[in-house]
Amino acid sequence: MTEEKKNLTISGSGSAPGGCYEDVKINGSGKIQGDIICKSIDINGSGRLSGDAKASSIVISGSGVIERNAIAESLMVNGSCRIDGNVSGERIQVNGRGKFNRDVHGEQVRVSGILTVGGELEAEDVIAEGPLTVGGLCSAEHIEITLSGITSRIKEIGCGTLSVRRRFPSNFIGQIFTGLTRKKLIVESIEGDEIFLEDTEAKVVRGNRVTIGAGCSIGKVTYKTDYKKDEKAIVQSAIKE
Amino acid sequence: MPFNYNKNPRELGPTIEGRDRKKTIYSVTVLCYIGGIQRKDKGGSLVEDELIAKKDLLEITGISYGQLYRWKRKQLIPESWFIRxxxxTGQETFFPKEKMLKRIQAISEMKDTLSLDELAERFSPQSVNKIVLAEHDLLDRNIVSSMTLHVYRKIEPDQQRFQFEDLLALFILDRMLKNGSMNSDEAKDLLGALKAHSHKVYDKNSCLYFVRKMGVPAFLLLAENVDIYFDNGIKVIDKMLLSSCIEALKVLIDRNQAEGPLDRSDQNE
Known part of the structure; x- marks a missing residue:
């Protein structure tokens, strides 16, 4: 059983069957048919995996499509990537554009590009510096969202600590336009222990310590211990429980 | 017992059969036994439908949103208990009250000694597959009475090692024989149904019905706890939620492993 696993490299254009490999590399345009289990997957051009992908590291630097589930210790998207199944990974980093159509389970999720999750997003830490869209529940111990780019939309947030901050534009022209192109986060409900919000639209916010910063528009806030509201925020009702 | 027996007096269940047939899983107010009815032998398997809002739950138990979501992420609380x-005031989340309170109590008691991952392992429906006991364990640990084991022996005379599904079958058999709803001849049908199918429905919200029509017994195993409707000739003798049986059984096995044989009456507290 000590059969040596082979590397698979597609340079140029080609397709290969799935199976067990050591390192898988696609340098031009490649397609892998079937499930694949390997140590690393590295896509530098365009790659399409038609089955499940299981690897200790997946790096997509060009454009990649995984048509089923992806399981990896670390998943890094530097270009654009679509995954149609569930994604699970300890470290998930999206620097380009990621579109994960179902649930995502991770430990550390970092987004500096655009991430769209169709189902739920569960992790210990979620740090997003670009637009984050989650179709279901976004649940994590710490969530840090810095608003930029286009509007972020999340259906529900459940967390330990949440902070949503606006990004201060570095240049002068940016500062002129902030008033016109304010980025915001739209959520239906937020539940957490410590919540800090800026530029957020939410129907319901429930938490222990809630701080509503500038630019927010909140329907109802319920809090246990602390509540602060910026004068530039709109809160329709705030109730202490 | 964290139960409000008088929550809605109009719903006081007249008989077990009548109540069961009308029951809807998503109803908020179905529940209620008159205080005098002994619930002990039923192990909570009959009264499970009262729901509790998330807000009230947090207030009663004193846990925070963060903890609740953390436990959910670690799968200490099954997804199916989150009922929207x-x-x-908009959409809210409800939980099955009794199950949830029991689970939170269990987690709070154990979280100081075990890590969350170990706890998740313990509550996972799959963890039971490792359990194997021998015959003397069953009696020592008060999982079954010797009478039930005798009935079982008539059907399976030679079995030495008991897997979890056998234990579950025995456990349910024991309950049904003890509460007098079933006689020993019917045990064979019950065991047959459970042995063939129960392992498929561990992790679901499954439910066992025992019905009779014109004195002929039948068992139904439902993978989900949905409403079912029978014709008038059918009488529902007993209904058990497998998930609560599994939990009660696990507690029994675990506790006995930790502390040695205990009195069986402890299991429902």
């Missing part, structure tokens, strides 16, 4: 309903 629309209310006049």
């Amino acid at each position: 309903k629309s209310t006049f």
Whole structure:
């Protein structure tokens, strides 16, 4: 059983069957048919995996499509990537554009590009510096969202600590336009222990310590211990429980 | 017992059969036994439908939103217990009250000694597959009475090692024989149904029905706890939620492993 696993490299254009490999590399345009289990997957051009992908590291630097589930210790998207199944990974980093159509389970999720999750997003830490869209529940111990780019939309947030901050534009022209192109986060409900919000639209916010910063528009806030509201925020009702 | 027996007096269940047939899983107010009815032998398997809003749950138990979501992420609380309903304030999440309170109590008791991952392992429906006991364990640990084991021996005379599904079958058999709803001849049908199918429905919200029509017994195993409707000739003798049986059984096995044989009456507390 000590059969040596082979590397698979597609340079140029080609397709290969799935199976067990050591390192898988696609340098031009490649397609892998079937499930694949390997140590690393590295896509530098365009790659399409038609089955499940299981690897200790997946790096997509060009454009990649995984048509089923992806399981990896670390998943890094530097270009654009679509995954149609569930994604699970300890470290998930999206620097380009990621579109994960179902649930995502991770430990550390970092987004500096655009991430769209169709189902739920569960992790210990979620740090997003670009637009984050989650179709279901976004649940994590710490969530840090810095608003930029286009509007972020999340259906529900459940967390330990949440902070949503606006990004201060570095240049002068940016500062002129902030008033016109304010980025915001739209959520239906937020539940957490410590919540800090800026530029957020939410129907319901429930938490222990809630701080509503500038630019927010909140329907109802319920809090246990602390509540602060910026004068530039709109809160329709705030109730202490 | 964290139960409000008088929550809605109009719903006081007249008989077990009548109540069961009308029951809807998503109803908020179905529940209620008159205080005098002994619930002990039923192990909570009959009264499970009262729901509790998330807000009230947090207030009663004193846990925070963060903890609740953390436990959910670690799968200490099954996804299926999160029941979404629309209310006049928008959408809210409800939980099956009794199961949830028991689970939170269990987690709070154990979280100081075990890590969350170990706890998740313990509550996972799959963890039971490792359990194998021998015959003397069954009696020592008060999982079954010797009478039930005798009935079982008539059907399976040679079995030495008991897997979890056998234990579950025995456990349910024991309950049904003890509460007098079933006689020993019917045990064979019950065991047959459970042995063939129960392992498929561990992790679901499954439910066992025992019905009779014209004195002929039948067992139904439902993978989900849904409403079912029978014709008038059918009488529902007993209904058990497998998930609560599994939990009660696990507690029994675990506790006995930790502390040696205990009195069986402890299991429902």
